Amino acid sequence: MSLSKELQTLKEYRCDDRCVLSVYLNTNPGDPEQLNGAWRIHLKSGLKRIDEYLTASNDEKEMKAFNELRKKVEKEVEDNKNDLSKGVVIFAAADPELWSVHYVQVPVKTSFHWEDHPVTEEMEYMYKAYPEAGIILPSFGEVRILDTAMGAVIDEATYVFDPNLEGWGKKGKKDENETLTGSTRDDAIEPRLRENLQRFYKGMGEIIGKLKKERGWQEIHVSGEADLANAFAETLREKPASCIYKNLNNSKPNDVIHQVFEK
Known part of the structure; x- marks a missing residue:
């Protein structure tokens, strides 16, 4: 599937409750803020903030869905730590299943989102600047x-x-x-x-x-x-x-x- 079609599919994705984890992670080794693998700290802290928010809301269904995706995302990035480019973009959900991973050679601003849809705005901006x-x-x-x-x-x-x-x-x-x-x-x-x-x-x-x-x-x-x-x-x-x-x-x-x- 071409990237443009995949983006369109992501934009159309919806779930009844919040179930989509969108991760934008800066892994650029040339960025002074990423020295000594600082992306690990940013990934951990970003996911922890969402976890704390869901814990406070006491929604067990969302907490369970998020924790499953959290482990999957952390494993994905860690398994590919030696092949990281400038950034990683991941969209993940369990039901309906969604797993979209992009290792990109363009600047990425680190951010984390837990919504009822993939947060694609930043991805669309990058695609516009660096299309197929x-x-x-x-x-x-x-x-x-x-x-x-x-x-x-x-x-x-x-x-x-x-x-x-x-x-x-x-x-x-x-x-x-x-x-x-x-x-x-x-x-x-x-x-x-x-x-x-x-x-x-x-x-x-x-x-x-x-x-x-x-x-x-x-x-x-x-x-x-x-x-x-x-x-x-x-x-x-x-x-x-x-x-x-x-x-x-x-x-x-x-x-x-x-x-x-x-x-």
Whole structure:
């Protein structure tokens, strides 16, 4: 399910009594307030405040439902402590069952909510700033594609131009430690190969159009050397949300996202 559809499903969720725990937790290791795993303290204290409130209200049904979800949330975050990004967003309920977890690479303001519906406003704001988007990195020898949502890479593939086959071959997901190949200097490309390259750029433009529909991209961003970025952008049916004149082909996914969305 795409993130936009999931958000819509969350907005439509309701229960008769308060039964939904919404957690926004800042886990950004680069935040001075998160030194030495301070997120653990914030998670514990935030959940404790809700527990104290429910204890004072003396509603046994809500207390039981909350305590079950509290344990589940604490276990989820603790089990993934070594893979935390900038933030964690969790929506949880027991009846009807709801379990929606998002580890995001965007800033998150810590907050906790116990309501009869998921508190999605902050999530919607983050989604608006970092929607599902395709980031396209064209170069002379390849086109690298990042499928992203909420500032995180969902999938990645690289299409390499093979001058012998005169076609594109899908290279697959790139290892972060791997050095990309196929970058050939413009002045070294023979006229025949240059024509083929331009023709296959057009073919890649059609592939991008299909991926946009399949992946539910709200935006497409293109980044590369000026002439290549402009040439590739012209093959797209819709004008890209941004066209950045910078070669990021050898950059790590998170660095690419930072350059594109936080420029």
